Amino acid sequence: MSKILVTKPFQAPFEEITAEMQRAWDAQWLTNNGPLLKEFEAGLNAYLGTKDCAVVSNGTVAIQVALQALGIKGEVITTPFSYVATTSTIVWEGCTPVFVDIDAKTFNIDPVQIESAITEKTSAILATHVFGVPCDVEAIERIAKTHNLKVIYDAAHCFGTKINGVSVLNYGDLSTLSLHATKLMHSVEGGAIFVNDSSSKVEGLTEPVSPLRYTVNRLRNFGHFGPEVFDGVGINAKNSEIHAAIGLVNLRYADEIMTDRERQHERYDQGLETLALTKPEIAENVDWNKSYYPVVFKSQEEALHVLDGLEACRIYARRYFYPALNTLPYIVRPGKTPNAATISTSILCLPLYFGLEDEKITRVIEEVVRLCNEFRS
Ligand SMILES: *Cc1c(COP(=O)(O)O)cnc(C)c1O
16 A cells, blocks of 8 residues: 655646746846745735735744734734744744633634733734634734734635635734645745735835835845845845745646645545544635645544554554644743643644545545544444
8 A cells, every 4th residue: 555645745847847947047046035036926916815925935934024023022922723833933032922722613713812811011912824724813803903912823824715805814914824845835945924014115215115014024134224234133034046936836836736625625524524523614704725634533542543543554644733832841831721732632634735646535534434433432
């Protein structure tokens, strides 16, 4: 039996990749916010329906730059159910993560619990739209306005997800996307910061941009404001023309990638129906990108029985996301998050990637059903 991996990177035809890279090679311009990178940014905005997107070197530094750009200090209210980068970036930037529980229906931060966690030290909410399923963005926006807090969304999984036909990346002060090879859309390594600043453009720049976009541009490029002038501390969060070339090619396949996810989800949904596993609830007004196939089992024991049993058949599911982030060894204020504890211990993501064959999905379904029934009987 051949291996079935939880994910595989999307790989466009190599000739297309080399043709696009050739442009950078011929121009002898390989990095430093070159023409391909700008095209990639414009391409992302055009495909997603977003306004202003700054491509950076990865989705983790995107969060770090976002925290810096908004001047976040002190306490940041955040979710315990996400990838480690959501929490590690807060700590790395010298802020304190304050965890509140997730909603058991969406697996996202529960807005009802945000308010009671606010203190005079709170400066921001950093929430993840986990698996590409949107948070309750309206409730979060209301709370942020009332308490004068900034909102950053870790929208790493959100390429293509829409609320009322509008990209979820248009919410929050800043939203960050990951373009890592394992994500639905990628540039091998890469990330992007979506800037939602409608205030007037900064005067005196070669390309007029909003004040917040100007800050992001400065931060990702060492603080440069012209060749010899530095406007504050910056970091190197730039991405290269070579990564942009791959991103540009992959963008051509975005529709195909999204449609293929529909096929795979439908097959899994049908095949696993009898097990009555819990899946994230998708609101009526949401177009979900179906970037992952998460299922919550009845208990941790059941989930681990399935995980181990699948591995014995060379099928590699993953415990996304385990452990809950408030149990990381460097967390001093874990808080109480029972929903996150239950879900993080009993969830598995099943194999899902572009081109995963129907026969392989059927094999996964058959084994999950067999193992689950074996455990339950
Ligand atoms: C992948 C991921 C990141 C980090 O993105 P990189 O591009 O790998 O740095 C951050 N948050 C979440 C939720 C992710 O899944």
